[in-house]
Amino acid sequence: MLARHAESLFWAGRHIERAESTARLLDVTYHTHLEAMAGSETASWHDLLKILHVDLAFSESERILKADVVSEFLVFDPSNPGTIRSNVTQARENLRAVRELISTEMWEAVNAFHLRLSARDLSDDVRGEPHELYAMVRTQCQALAGVASETMPRDECWNFLSLGWMLERSVMTLRLLLVRYSQLVSAGATGGFHHWVSTLKSASGSEAFRRRYRASMDPADVVAFLLMARDFPRSVLFGLQAAEKALSWIDGTSSPNTRPQRLLGRLRADVEFLDVRELLSGDLSVYLDMVEHDIRQVAESIETTYFRSTDETALHVLDPTMVWR
Amino acid sequence: MEGLFTDYDTGGFFDEAHDDDGSARSHYQALIAQVGGFPPAELDRREKLRDEAFRTAGITFTVYGETEGVERTFPMDLVPRLIPADEWKTVEAGLAQRVTVLNRFLDDLYNGERAAVRDGIVPWWLIASSDGFCREAAGIPVPHGARCLVAGVDIVRDGNGDYCVLEDNLRNPSGISYVLENRQAMTRVLPKVFANHRVRPVDHYGLSLLHALQSVAPPSASDDPTVVVLTPGVFNSAYFEHAFLARQMGVELVEGRDLVVDDHTVAMRTTQGMKRVDVIYRRIDDDFLDPVVFRPDSTLGVPGLMAAARAQTVTIANAVGNGVADDKAVYAYVPDLIRYYTGEEPILPNIETYLLWEPEQRAHVLDRLDQLVIKPVAEAGGYGVVIGPKATDAELAECRAQIEADPRNYIAQEVVQLSRHPTLVDDHMEGRHIDLRPFVLCGDKVEVIPGGLTRVALTKGSLIVNSSQGGGSKDTWVLAPEDA
Numbered sequence: 001m002l003a004r005h006a007e008s009l010f011w012a013g014r015h016i017e018r019a020e021s022t023a024r025l026l027d028v029t030y031h032t033h034l035e036a037m038a039g040s041e042t043a044s045w046h047d048l049l050k051i052l053h054v055d056l057a058f059s060e061s062e063r064i065l066k067a068d069v070v071s072e073f074l075v076f077d078p079s080n081p082g083t084i085r086s087n088v089t090q091a092r093e094n095l096r097a098v099r100e101l102i103s104t105e106m107w108e109a110v111n112a113f114h115l116r117l118s119a120r121d122l123s124d125d126v127r128g129e130p131h132e133l134y135a136m137v138r139t140q141c142q143a144l145a146g147v148a149s150e151t152m153p154r155d156e157c158w159n160f161l162s163l164g165w166m167l168e169r170s171v172m173t174l175r176l177l178l179v180r181y182s183q184l185v186s187a188g189a190t191g192g193f194h195h196w197v198s199t200l201k202s203a204s205g206s207e208a209f210r211r212r213y214r215a216s217m218d219p220a221d222v223v224a225f226l227l228m229a230r231d232f233p234r235s236v237l238f239g240l241q242a243a244e245k246a247l248s249w250i251d252g253t254s255s256p257n258t259r260p261q262r263l264l265g266r267l268r269a270d271v272e273f274l275d276v277r278e279l280l281s282g283d284l285s286v287y288l289d290m291v292e293h294d295i296r297q298v299a300e301s302i303e304t305t306y307f308r309s310t311d312e313t314a315l316h317v318l319d320p321t322m323v324w325r
Numbered sequence: 326m327e328g329l330f331t332d333y334d335t336g337g338f339f340d341e342a343h344d345d346d347g348s349a350r351s352h353y354q355a356l357i358a359q360v361g362g363f364p365p366a367e368l369d370r371r372e373k374l375r376d377e378a379f380r381t382a383g384i385t386f387t388v389y390g391e392t393e394g395v396e397r398t399f400p401m402d403l404v405p406r407l408i409p410a411d412e413w414k415t416v417e418a419g420l421a422q423r424v425t426v427l428n429r430f431l432d433d434l435y436n437g438e439r440a441a442v443r444d445g446i447v448p449w450w451l452i453a454s455s456d457g458f459c460r461e462a463a464g465i466p467v468p469h470g471a472r473c474l475v476a477g478v479d480i481v482r483d484g485n486g487d488y489c490v491l492e493d494n495l496r497n498p499s500g501i502s503y504v505l506e507n508r509q510a511m512t513r514v515l516p517k518v519f520a521n522h523r524v525r526p527v528d529h530y531g532l533s534l535l536h537a538l539q540s541v542a543p544p545s546a547s548d549d550p551t552v553v554v555l556t557p558g559v560f561n562s563a564y565f566e567h568a569f570l571a572r573q574m575g576v577e578l579v580e581g582r583d584l585v586v587d588d589h590t591v592a593m594r595t596t597q598g599m600k601r602v603d604v605i606y607r608r609i610d611d612d613f614l615d616p617v618v619f620r621p622d623s624t625l626g627v628p629g630l631m632a633a634a635r636a637q638t639v640t641i642a643n644a645v646g647n648g649v650a651d652d653k654a655v656y657a658y659v660p661d662l663i664r665y666y667t668g669e670e671p672i673l674p675n676i677e678t679y680l681l682w683e684p685e686q687r688a689h690v691l692d693r694l695d696q697l698v699i700k701p702v703a704e705a706g707g708y709g710v711v712i713g714p715k716a717t718d719a720e721l722a723e724c725r726a727q728i729e730a731d732p733r734n735y736i737a738q739e740v741v742q743l744s745r746h747p748t749l750v751d752d753h754m755e756g757r758h759i760d761l762r763p764f765v766l767c768g769d770k771v772e773v774i775p776g777g778l779t780r781v782a783l784t785k786g787s788l789i790v791n792s793s794q795g796g797g798s799k800d801t802w803v804l805a806p807e808d809a
Binding site: 002003004006096097099100160306307308 | 559568571572577578579580582583593594595596597
């Protein structure tokens, strides 16, 4: 398979997942404040920016930290390359580049999504009642996942798409946990019920969590659930396992012999066999930082291994002595 | 006549389906009887079937010159064009003869002794001044001398119904995807009518093309040479066709950035590392192919590609520099080239063409500018063509000034009263002008695909059939011989 096609699919997956996560985080943050909960409103909007890794870009732009400004910044502001709108546009552009390799249904689904989003007055949505917009984005992203799963053969295309999709998901859940947890630590509290509920909701996990743990809202359970639940599709571990499966298909062997496979395998095992209580007795955020760093390393090694093969990099490094000879 | 063909008027033109006295030609009788009797609702239903077929296939092309390249579907008329077996036999032989000679001419020019020039058949200055002549291609051999692997030769029928060649397209002729998709759609839209005729198939094109491409693989390639289709990318007007052909052949559709030249071999970047490429069916113009040799600002091409071709580790098809042989001024010399290389008379004649650098011919043309067609020699797609009888005085004056400033750059031709074909207009049939672009493959052998793309000028009275200028198409049914 052409490296460029693989790269497009990988990024299409990442952008779709990113759009969905952004919409869900916005929705949860918005509704948390409708319910007039305790806690500072500005703090939670700042958390949101931090989870999405755009807190610096936002503060540098000298915008005011309040609901509608942050929402605009994350939904359609052209100065932010990571808005919902631009993620959907880029997912579509990436899939357009592999139009011949994906199913017609998949193309039509992403195209229709893009057109629906373009047809809306997003500024109106954000200032009015944004829930409908966020729900639409979430449903459409989930529809894309369904269409992909029901129409694409489990070939290299599928595996690169799902690799990007799943890695992005792990990062998003991880950052959610990281930011939410650090905030508690800095506030010197273990966090109230509502804090953890909204964290779970941000990962679509409150119902699944409740079924498993009933009345408990022990932070250790929440961390264990979001980090390493084997069967919850938005846990960090679930994403890592799915990505690992895709990678091993791509390499056509179960023995981990490429750098991405080795890095990912080690990381997955580490997360899989964690002792959460032990972890919580130390500094969880240090650990979470490390996991995030490792996931990014996996992504970089995927880039160099599959998208820019190393012999080609060597090709473009000119021997300076050659020039003078 | 009844139904759709009621009051059909041939308008004094040569009509493909009707004699001068208005009765149906024998090979059209069955078609006219079947299609002519469709009630409006039936017709409506079939048009919907057709539109559905094209929409799902996503068949579109991009029109340039409008604000942002607009994607359009290429409208296919419901009435197919029929070509009887004996007529096709002549056309086929004429095409094979012509394309074989054009290939010999190109190989003679670029990789031979330039015998046709030496023997005074074509003047050297004409070759050297052609935009399509490419010195960088000199000395690069192509296996079997197949420099023009895919040729599209535009053919028209004149007022007497005689087939003649309008122009040759030897660089990157497009349209074959419409031929295949039109056929696919027709078998769904008019299945019974189709079954009633013994139509020669076209769906082997992908295989034939792949075979031809593999047959020109360089000597160093393996027994199963790797072929790729090189496209400028999704924003090109013919991208649909590039993708279509790659799919039909089961090969990769690559862009310039997917290819790398290292040590004079071409490789594509795959997820499993570099993979050697032997034959490139390129759908990028010469100028953009290799920024080292041609336009340095081109990001579409592959740096070092020409050097690799010269080192014979890769074959570029169609070969670089073919434009010199489809230069519309060189066109005028093709009949002589046929006589020169084969000793035979051309089977398909040219249209009467005037060369404007000859003072006498120029004077003659400038006198009758309003009766002739003026074409720039290096343009394709109908761009820049001035049709004398339809041009305004201002257009003619501008055309005259351009000819006088640069006579080498234009030719003049007699207006051909293109044949007409019944075409569905709203709820009845009207005659519309048509031409034909058959496709000829030349690898280790010459193969003419039965039929080709019949283009139809949908605007009443118009003679311009190009898709970029509001033309449509028809499925072209070459009928099998009775005894076959």
